[in-house]
Amino acid sequence: xxxxxxxxxxxxxxxxxxxxxxxxxxxxxxxxxxxxxxxxxxxxxxxxxxxxxxxxxxxxxxxxxxxxxxxxxxxxxxxxxxxxxxxxxxxxxxxxxxxxxxxxxxxxxxxxxxxxxxxxxxxxxxxxxxxxxxxxxxxxxxxxxxxxxxxxxxxxxxxxxxxxxxxxxxxxxxxxxxxxxxxxxxxxxxxxxxxxxxxxxxxxxxxxxxxxxxxxxxxxxxxxxxxxxxxxxxxxxxxxxxxxx
Amino acid sequence: xxxxxxxxxxxxxxxxxxxxxxxxxxxxxxxxxxxxxxxxxxxxxxxxxxxxxxxxxxxxxxxxxxxxxxxxxxxxxxxxxxxxxxxxxxxxxxxxxxxxxxxxxxxxxxxxxxxxxxxxxxxxxxxxxxxxxxxxxxxxxxxxxxxxxxxxxxxxxxxxxxxxxxxxxxxxxxxxxxxxxxxxxxxxxxxxxxxxxxxxxxxxxxxxxxxxxxxxxxxxxxxxxxxxxxxxxxxxxxxxxxxxx
Numbered sequence: 001x002x003x004x005x006x007x008x009x010x011x012x013x014x015x016x017x018x019x020x021x022x023x024x025x026x027x028x029x030x031x032x033x034x035x036x037x038x039x040x041x042x043x044x045x046x047x048x049x050x051x052x053x054x055x056x057x058x059x060x061x062x063x064x065x066x067x068x069x070x071x072x073x074x075x076x077x078x079x080x081x082x083x084x085x086x087x088x089x090x091x092x093x094x095x096x097x098x099x100x101x102x103x104x105x106x107x108x109x110x111x112x113x114x115x116x117x118x119x120x121x122x123x124x125x126x127x128x129x130x131x132x133x134x135x136x137x138x139x140x141x142x143x144x145x146x147x148x149x150x151x152x153x154x155x156x157x158x159x160x161x162x163x164x165x166x167x168x169x170x171x172x173x174x175x176x177x178x179x180x181x182x183x184x185x186x187x188x189x190x191x192x193x194x195x196x197x198x199x200x201x202x203x204x205x206x207x208x209x210x211x212x213x214x215x216x217x218x219x220x221x222x223x224x225x226x227x228x229x230x231x232x233x234x235x236x237x238x239x240x241x242x243x244x245x
Numbered sequence: 246x247x248x249x250x251x252x253x254x255x256x257x258x259x260x261x262x263x264x265x266x267x268x269x270x271x272x273x274x275x276x277x278x279x280x281x282x283x284x285x286x287x288x289x290x291x292x293x294x295x296x297x298x299x300x301x302x303x304x305x306x307x308x309x310x311x312x313x314x315x316x317x318x319x320x321x322x323x324x325x326x327x328x329x330x331x332x333x334x335x336x337x338x339x340x341x342x343x344x345x346x347x348x349x350x351x352x353x354x355x356x357x358x359x360x361x362x363x364x365x366x367x368x369x370x371x372x373x374x375x376x377x378x379x380x381x382x383x384x385x386x387x388x389x390x391x392x393x394x395x396x397x398x399x400x401x402x403x404x405x406x407x408x409x410x411x412x413x414x415x416x417x418x419x420x421x422x423x424x425x426x427x428x429x430x431x432x433x434x435x436x437x438x439x440x441x442x443x444x445x446x447x448x449x450x451x452x453x454x455x456x457x458x459x460x461x462x463x464x465x466x467x468x469x470x471x472x473x474x475x476x477x478x479x480x481x482x483x484x485x486x487x488x489x490x
């Protein structure tokens with residue numbers, strides 16, 4: 001049976017981190033919420049799993065993966081589970097925990113990127129929290145992006161196996177997620193990231209290497225890759241962007 | 246060699262989720278940042294690991310665990326790694342991913358609890374973001390706590406092995422973390438949680454069962470358990486608390 005990926009239709013969001021791994025590995029998967037209701041798919045089919053009173057361990061939110069009877073929730077957890085099967089996890093077991101630690105740190109940045117446009121309440125409209133969003137976004141640009149990116153650049157620099165990959169000496173899902181994080185930030189904050197390659201040369205090179213991978217390039221060029229947009233965690237609101245100090 | 250837990254001295258914080266598992270299992274561990282500099286311990290010893298230019302995979306932030314040469318970062322990752330060794334993870338492997346998914350959802354609530362007092366910038370003082378904090382805290386009380394807690398209550402209700410534990414039919418680190426989350430919220434928002442037991446009877450019973458466990462009771466009564474305070478993620482600022490609507 002194919003793997004079933006459950007995530008909101010119409011945006012990249014957190015589901016994209018899982019998608020990139022599935023696409024790089026070229027495994028079959030079903031995008032449940034994007035499918036047709038006539039085939040038992042669509043957003044309602046996703047909500048039915050979440051709201052099911054019979055599901056042994058229902059997920060709190062998408063993305064989640066259904067693999068036979070097992071429902072796996074939370075982006076980093078899905079990747080931790082899929083990684084070895086997709087040959088996108090370190091072979092050395094201890095390094096799998098290093099990979100997971102990095103993936104969770106990437107997830108923290110994603111949450112902070114989301115909160116730049118929704119600092120007061122995820123249930124309120126952006127328009128109703130624009131002033132607070134500006135304060136949070138500028139703090140993110142001036143303090144948080146440099147702190148996180150300097151750290152990730154240092155991880156590459158200190159990787160004992162060289163600075164081509166985040167963990168070990170081969171591609172893992174962490175590299176794909178690192179690409180996606182940078183890509184999202186470049187979309188949301190182009191002015192802030194104008195000198196990204198200058199400040200973080202190893203990360204910029206990693207980003208470019210991932211884009212050039214044949215399976216990733218084919219995916220990014222396909223209809224399956226939804227463009228960045230303002231329903232996503234990474235939103236381009238020009239008023240929140242500014243040059244980094 | 247003993248396990249070394251690295252976390253800021255003087256507060257429970259995210260380190261407490263790891264501590265509770267170590268204490269329940271009664272394994273030896275060293276609290277590095279709380280130790281004496283004359284013994285090579287203390288906050289500087291912790292910073293030395295984080296800032297080391299030689300550490301193969303340095304952690305971004307505490308808590309992290311050092312187990313021989315391996316440095317494991319991120320709370321949920323530490324527990325995922327320790328769980329089986331401490332006999333605090335499900336024996337069925339697939340359920341370990343269920344446990345990790347729940348643990349990561351608990352971590353999401355912890356982050357949101359932190360952001361109630363720091364919605365604009367973690368680097369700004371609370372006093373400089375009090376108005377925004379009030380908006381975010383009240384949204385957390387009215388919308389987010391009920392959403393998360395209804396979900397966790399439902400996980401207990403739908404657990405095929407019964408509603409005594411979050412996952413499977415035996416205690417796991419997720420139950421200990423669930424206790425800590427509820428305990429932190431009860432401290433921070435006593436008015437909001439006044440009818441917690443009425444709304445979430447299974448979670449309240451779980452909280453009480455964990456407190457009554459001999460090793461946990463002994464720990465909570467010891468000097469090793471630092472009291473809740475306003476350096477922690479769970480802070481009691483009366484002006485942020487209110488009765489839930």
